[in-house]
Amino acid sequence: MTNIKTYNAISQKGLAYLNAHHYDINGQEEPKGILLRSQNLHNEVIPSSVRAVVRAGAGFNNIPVDTLSKRGVAVFNTPGGNANAVKELTIAALILAARPVVGAIGFANETRGGDVSLRTEVNKGGYRGTELAGKTLGVIGLGNVGSKVANTALALDMDVIGYDPGLNANTAWRIDRHIKHAKTVEEVLRQSDYVTVHIPLTDKNKYFIGGESIKLMKPDAALLNFSRGGIVDDLAAKSALDQDQLRVYITDFADEALFDHPKVIITPHIGGSTVEAEDMSALMAARQLDNYLTTGNIVNSVNYPDIDEPFTTKYRVGIIHDNVPNMIGQISTFFGDKNINIEQLSNRAVGDYAYTLVAINDFTIDQQEYVKVALDSIPHVILTRRYVNDNF
Template identity: 45%
Template sequence: MNTLTTMGNVKTIKTLNNIADNGLKVFHDGSYTIDNESEDPDAIVVRSFNMHDLKLGNNLKAIARAGAGVNNIPIEACTEQGIVVFNTPGANANAVKEIVLTSLMASSRNLFAGVQWTKTLKREGDKIPSLVEAGKKQFVGNEIKGKKLGVIGLGAVGALVANDALNLDMDVIGFDPFISVNTAWELSRNVERAMTMEELFAEADYITVHVPLTDDTREMFNKKAFDLMKPGVHILNFSRGGLANEEDMAAALESGVVGKYITDFPNENVLNMKNAVPVPHLGASTKESEENCAIMATKQVKTYLETGNIKNSVNFPNASLPYTGRRRVTAFHHNVPNMVGQISSVISSSNLNIADMINRSRGEYAYTMVDIDSEVNGDTIPKLEAQLKEISGVVTIRVI
C-alpha cells in the first residue's frame, strides 16, 4: 500500500528524453522544479526511453508519454503501484496522416526507387538527361485516384487519413469495431464501413493500419490475410512493426502478392525484403508534433498533480471533477464492492462534510475523488490518511 500526499510543496519533474521547451514551460510557475537527476520525482515525462528496467520511486505519481504508444513503459507495474500513466492521443495525428498520404502517393508512383536510381547517374555528365528519358519507363506507376484505400483503425490518425483520402478522389473502406463516438462524428459519411477485416482485405488496393500492438493485432498481416488480398496490394504500416509477420511478408513481396510494404519500423529483415520501403521512424517526427505532444503531456501531468483529474490515461479510469480549491481526497483502489462506502464513512467519521465526489472504474481498478467542505486543522489530514490506507484494497491515497 503506497500513500502519497501533496500539500502545496514544490513538485519535482524528471524528463527521460528531450522534451520540447514549450511543453516544459507549463511547469514554470514556481510550483515545480525540473530535475533530471532526481531518483524519486513526483512525475516523469518521457518519449521513447525504455523504462522497463527503471526503478519506480515511492514518490512517483504520474508518467506522461509524449506520444501515443506506451510499450516503453511498465504499465502493469505502474498500476500496481498506483502510478497513473498518460499518453497523448491525437497530438501527433496530423504529422502521421501527412506521412501516410505522402508515402501512399510516392510509393504508388515508384518515387522512392526512381530517386534512388537517378542518384546513380551522378557521374554521367551530359548523358544524364537522355539516360533519364530512357530509364524512366521502369518506374511507371499508378495514380491513386479512383482506387480503394482500406483503413484499419479509425482513431485520431485513421479518421484523418480516411477523410483526406476521400478528398484525393479515392474510395475509402474502414474497419474499426471499437470506434469512439467522437471519431464517428468526425469521420466522413462517405467512408464505407467494413463489417470484418477480411472484407477490407478483399476489397482494398491500398491498406493502411492505425491500431496498437496487442495480442489481437500482433502479426495481423500474415499469409492467411495475404491470401484474401488483391494481387499487388500496397500495405502501409506507420503503427507498430509487430503487426506484420515478417517471414510471411517477405514471401508475399517476393511473389508479388504484396506489391509494396511501406513501414516506419525497419530492421534487418525489412531491409532484405524485395519492394519494402523502410522509413526511419519518421511518422511523428515533426517539430509541430513533438511540441504538441509535449504540451499535451505536461498539461495532463500538471492537472493531475494539482487537481487529481485524469484525462487520457492508459491504466487509470478518466475522471474529472471541477476543482474549487477545497481539500480533495483521491483514492486509487481495487474495483470491489463497498469501497466508496468505506471511504465516505472514514471521511464522515472524521467530522468532515463531503461536498462532491466521483467514482470511475476501469477493469480491476477504480478511482475515487472526494471534495471536503469543512475546515481542516493541522493533524486531521495525517489521521485521515492513516485511516484510509487501512481500507483493504486501497492502493494509493493523495490529499490535495
C-alpha cells in the same frame, strides 16, 4: 519544488510549461513524475516517489503499465498530439506505394554522361506508376490518426473502407459520412488496394496483421504500418512479397529482416517527428502531468479512468482502487463516520481499476493526518492522495 525526471529530448514547449509552474526538471529530489518519449522503462528502476508517468506520444508499450497500475502510478499518453504528422507521412507513403519515386530518384542520380536529359526521358517508362484516385484504401483503426488518414484519402478521390470495433458516437463524428464502415477486418483486407494500420500495440494484438491476414489481401495490394512495430509480422510480410502475394510493404519501424528488400520501404520511426508534433505532444504531456499532480484530475490515462472536474473546494482526496462492488459505499461511510462533509464525489471505472475523487472544504490537520492511512487500509484501495487548492 516538485521534481520531474525526463528521458529523451523533450520539446522546450513542454519544459517551459513545467518551469513556469514551478517544477524542477531533473533536480536532486526524488521525482514525483516522469516525462518521456521512447525510453524503455521496462529496463529502468522507477522510484517509489513517482506518482505519474507521461509519454509525449501516443504509444505506451515502452512503459510497464501493469506493474505501475498495481502501485497506484497513473500512466498518461498524448493521443492526437502527433496525429497530423503521422497522417501526412502515411499519405506520403501511399504516394510512394503508387509511384516508384524512390527508384526513379536513384535512376536519375545515377545517369551520367551524354545528353542526361534525353537519356532520363527515354528510360522514364520503367518508373510508370498508378494513381490513387479510384483505388480503395482500407484503414484499420479510426482513431486520431486513422480518421485523419481516411478523410484525407477521400479528398484524394480514393474509395475508403474503415474498421474500428471501438468506434462510438463520440468518435464517429470525426469521420466523413462517405467512408464505408466494415464489420470485420477480413472485409477490409479483401476489398482494399492499399491497407494502412493505425492501432496501438498491446499484448493481445501482436502480429495483428500476420501471414493468414496477408493471404486475404489482393496480390497487388500495398501494406502500410505507421502504428507500432509488432503490429505487422514483418517476416510474414517479407514472405508474401517474395511469393508475389503482396506488391509492396512500407513501414516506419526498422527490422533487419526487411533490409535491402526491393519491395520494402523503411523509414526510421519518424511518423511523429515534426517540430509541431513534438511541441504539441510535450505541451500536452506537461499539462496533463501538472493537472494530475496538483488537482488529482486524470486526463488521457491509459490505465485509470479519466475524471476531469473543476477544483472548486479547498481540498480533494483521490483514491485509486480496484473495480469491485461497494467501494463507493465504504469510502462515503468512512468520511461520514469521521464527520467530514463531502461536497462532491466523482467515480469512474475502466477495466480492473476505478478512481474516486472526493471534494472537501472542512478538513482539519488532525483529520488529514489519519485519513490517508485509514483509507489505504480499506481492502482493494491501492493508493490515496490529498490535494490542496492554493487558489481557494
